[in-house]
Amino acid sequence: MSTTGWVLLCAFSALLGLVLPRPRRRHPDRQGGPTDEATFLTLHIAAMAAPSLRAGLTHESARKAVRHLRTLLGTSAVAVADGGGLLAWDGAAGCHRDHAPEHARIVLASARPHVVTGEAPACDAPGCATRGGVVVPLTVDGRVVGTLAAYDAVVSVALVRTVTEVARWVSGQLELAEVDSSRRRTMEAEMRALRAQMSPHFVYNALTTIASFVRTDPERARELLVEFADFNRYALRRARDFTTLAEELHCVDRYLLLERARFGDRLRFTLRVAPEVLSVSVPFLCLQPLVENAVKHGVAAAGRRGEVRVVVSDAGAEAHISVQDDGLGMPPERARGLLDGSVPPPGEEGGIGLAGVDVRFRQIYGEDYGLIVESAPDAGTTVRLRVPKLHPANSYL
Structure with missing residues (x-):
């Protein structure tokens, strides 16, 4: 093993807690020494390997x-390697490549590290100095999913430990990759649930409204049918976890046009949006349920x-959204119950509701980003939410 390799091994061991050097006070103008350089190099190499490993063991x-x-x-x-055989090999000792799957099978069967010594790794290749190896299991949730093997001229205790x-x-x-995969599966399941929970009464009422115009105003019926198809194309599409605020607002606009056809002059709506936030990434189907709640229960x-008012404003690092109605309102304690799910909305027929959106926002952005519901009897209801413009979750868009 080279001198640089030993320095990296020591640095990695220190970072993992095997050897934790006591911090030393340094002069501000003094350049970092070999230990600092080795620590930086170790972290840099680990950072380069991590993104690939976060994709899982493939x-x-x-x-x-x-x-x-x-x-x-x-x-x-x-x-x-994994249970299917060798996944990847890197190194000059290619003559030992065919032995790696056999070594991996030993570890996969025993779930314990295995040291390869003696005649096992020997070969007749000219100049091959590899005479030993260390094969260690890779685990996820207590399950052995693969192996990591290191081959070198000498197998020392330090090499085994490192x-x-x-x-x-x-x-x-790999554990984090499993968490990411589980999170994606959960969000995909939530998307399917959201589509399944689109209020059947809204679909029925929309189609009934369209049918009422077929004889009296065929052109109006055709326009509404196109709007209904456009709304469902968005809501039922095989969507990603996130969409843009512009697309989400387009869905809201289609929904309100259909409801306006149903309620006529009884329903007024206003959309006021700051243009600079239209490209902000938001969770798929996060606004339409709030607007539907305002129309149905307001x-x-x-x-x-x-009247239903949707206002989206630019607040620097965030986009602020409010959905307001001037309906009957409710006591504050009932508003809190709607969010925690302890109080179902009156006449709820399977719609998505406020609680579902609140849970999604807290899961994605953190506890500080749940919905805020302001309401009082005969004073209408306002639902507020904040969307961070830059957040790791938005990369799923």
């Missing part, structure tokens, strides 16, 4: 990560003329 991710892992370990060769710690770090990245329940 041929592609292993191929991208194995070169960085060999640099990190400083050994002559590194192999990554390969074990690197495997722990790789396993941690205007329709009041039995008189009412």
